[in-house]
Amino acid sequence: MAVYTHLSAEKLGELIHAYDVGDLISAKGIAEGVSNSNWLIETTRDRYILTMYETRLDLKDLPYFLGLLDHLAAKGSPVPRTIHDREGAAYRMLDGKAVALIEFMSGVSIGTPEPQQARAVGAALAGLHKDSADFEPSRDNTMGLSAWRELLEDCGRQGLASIDPTLPDLVSEKLSFLDDNWPRQLPQSVIHADLFPDNVLMRGNEVSGLIDFYFACNDTTVYDLAVTHAAWCFDDDDQFQPDIAAALLEGYSSQRPLSAAEYDALPVLGQGAAMRFLSTRAYDWLNTPADAMVTRKDPMAFARRLNFYAETGSAAFPGCKVQS
Amino acid sequence: MAVYTHLSAEKLGELIHAYDVGDLISAKGIAEGVSNSNWLIETTRDRYILTMYETRLDLKDLPYFLGLLDHLAAKGSPVPRTIHDREGAAYRMLDGKAVALIEFMSGVSIGTPEPQQARAVGAALAGLHKDSADFEPSRDNTMGLSAWRELLEDCGRQGLASIDPTLPDLVSEKLSFLDDNWPRQLPQSVIHADLFPDNVLMRGNEVSGLIDFYFACNDTTVYDLAVTHAAWCFDDDDQFQPDIAAALLEGYSSQRPLSAAEYDALPVLGQGAAMRFLSTRAYDWLNTPADAMVTRKDPMAFARRLNFYAETGSAAFPGCKVQS
CATH class of the missing domain: 3.30.200.20 (Phosphorylase Kinase; domain 1)
Known part of the structure; x- marks a missing residue:
């Protein structure tokens, strides 16, 4: 900013x-x-x-x-x-x-979404996935699993512990888990990969603009849904908002129903999404001078989401339409 | 910013x-x-x-x-x-x-003014002085001589010397000079007191907006002209631009001719204007962390203007219409 x-x-x-x-x-x-x-x-x-x-x-x-x-x-x-x-x-x-x-696109970024707004965001994300199907250029995800590992290794156990004593173990355990369990056979497409509320412009309950595509790449399609879920479905106190999640998933799957394999992968993908933002936030936390005029974002918000997805499993993803 | x-x-x-x-x-x-x-x-x-x-x-x-x-x-x-x-x-x-x-006012801030633009700025400044004549509230100039002295004393001789070895002597000599020679009997009015190019919006050669009145106060009217002169009539290498000065002063005095006393005071007021920005820049220079994401502005640009006004006298103020 x-x-x-x-x-x-x-x-x-x-x-x-x-x-x-x-x-x-x-x-x-x-x-x-x-x-x-x-x-x-x-x-x-x-x-x-x-x-x-x-x-x-x-x-x-x-x-x-x-x-x-x-x-x-x-x-x-x-x-x-x-x-x-x-x-x-x-x-x-x-x-x-x-x-x-x-x-220029009009609209404002929402701080606390209403379900109808989350539904519109889900539908817009599915639209983006469908509309990009015949986009020929391809770009690797430079912010995937190996990048998270690199960033977090750069932080070091000591650095991570300085953020929170539970973080080094959480990170090493979950990086192994994700390596072993990452779904590598799911459909791929262009993904936005960073669809936080900041990057969505709304007018009332309608999405007027999706912006900031500078992390866009080709990767697992529903990983993008997991990122969007992690970005939208928790309040300022990191509490899960089931009504927002249900609306987001309904909106998405109404436009692009998930396969059973995609649906089953969501809890792991959610943990991946949480790890992705935990890794960059932890890195920035340790590498931003305390007096720089930049607001450092709390890495622990995504450590909590990571634990939440591990504990909650599929129950974190209500309202999803799955192809039979 | x-x-x-x-x-x-x-x-x-x-x-x-x-x-x-x-x-x-x-x-x-x-x-x-x-x-x-x-x-x-x-x-x-x-x-x-x-x-x-x-x-x-x-x-x-x-x-x-x-x-x-x-x-x-x-x-x-x-x-x-x-x-x-x-x-x-x-x-x-x-x-x-x-x-x-x-x-909201349209227009853009000019980096390198053309004479016609400087003329328009001068005329707009005179207009501001005339239009505010019957504005009743009054506010003291909190950035006057005593404030400059305070800021520069806070910098200390050592601090000033760390910026430039010539600065401590220049400052102490010129603060005394300004104290002794400041014109205290000239007409007063509302002044903008900070009319740098950043605070003027232009469309082509016309002034579309004067903005940022947060230093506005009641003080010597032509001191505002001296501030504007110091802000507009030097290029990026601190070289005096006589054609810009002449246009600025023509524009101003075409709307508000100067009295002989006002005209004669300009070289001292110019030194005062230079000292005003030297004082805040030197203070900010010494009090801004080097790694803050803020561009520190070179105090010496205004030390050079201070010397220029002292050496050049009335010749720095060409094109000025003076009441006979």
Whole structure:
């Protein structure tokens, strides 16, 4: 959540003229994105988000991310289109950094969802999975099991223990469990892989936009549902919200019924989803200076989810329509 | 430049309903303001800036700042109106912090001004001075001479020397000089006191908005012109730009000709303006952790301006119309 780079009005105006979008009227740096800078741009034609890719992002992945947006938008998924420049390019280089102009989507991110909203999010996620079926490019999940292990090994037992004394054992036990039990034969597709409430724009009970596809990749389809479940179905005190879960799963499975194998895998996938965010949060917790102006997110929120999924099993996934 | 506080969509929606401005459609935290959080808000009616006052701001000053906006906007100055809530209040309390809803103004902040733009800024500043003549509330300048001295004494000779070896002597010499020579009999009015390019929105060569009035106060009118001169008439290498200065001063004095006494005071006021920003930059330089995600601004840019004004005298202020 930052604007890392200053762009002068002159430079912005010049950049905007590389696109057929009218003249620059207004530009505001916005506090979104963790590895890029974003501006809300208004021109005489419309509004756009300008994204400058700062760190972490591998430039070779950009055509995948931007092409995916175009593919999904064309299919009718509520995702922002990439605006191409006058030469047809999806991104340009500016001062050595890649920049892309993306459609602005209205809507607000919900803090505490209502069931109807969770249902709409589930349906939108299923839509994304279906609409991307014929998207040809592919990208490996760089935030899968081996990445979690690497991040957590980097934290070290001592580092993890400094967060919470129970964490080193939990992590080593569960990493082994996930390695041994990870479902590797389930259907794969494009997944969003990070569909937290921050990345969903809503107007009332409708999803107006799915955004921030910079973890999107090809991986187990229902793992994305497990990530979304872990992201949406717990309140601020980490208490499971069965009504939200049921609505999310109903919404998803109404559009894309799960196979029995997919349904049976959800408790393990839920533990994987929890481990994924536990790993990055623990790493960031130990590697963010305490006085940096960034809010560190509590890794233990996902340690608790990890235990919850292990203990609760399929009961954490009510309301799911399963193909007979 | 920050968003310090997280506001959920639910809380924002509720807040917006305290105003007669339609329903919330979109809200983006924007990277503006150093002591407050700002959101660009879109409703079914219009767009607004929501400001939450975080630190530094004395709540008793808020009616002055917000009342001034309303006064100036009513007179036709290009400043944003305050939106009052359904009970007529200019600000509300939210989680113990004051928040105000302010008109959104289009336009972009210029990095390197053209003379025509500087002329428009000068004219807008004169307009602000004239339009505020009958604004009754008054507020002392809390960033005047005694504040500069306090900040710089807090830095200490050693601290200042760590920035630049010439700084301790320059500061002590010039603080005495300003104390002895400060013009105390010139006309006073409301002044903006911080009219840097960041705080001016432009569309082409026209000023579309003057913003960020949180240093506004009642003080020597042409000191504001000196501040604006120090803020606009030097390039990125701190080189004086005589064509920009001439245009700024022409623009200003075409709307509000200076008295001979005002004109003669400009070289001293310019040194004062340079000292004002030198003092806060030096203080922030020494008191900002090096790894904080904030860009520290070089205090020496204003040490150089201070020397420039002392050496150049009235020649730094070309193009000024003086009452005969």
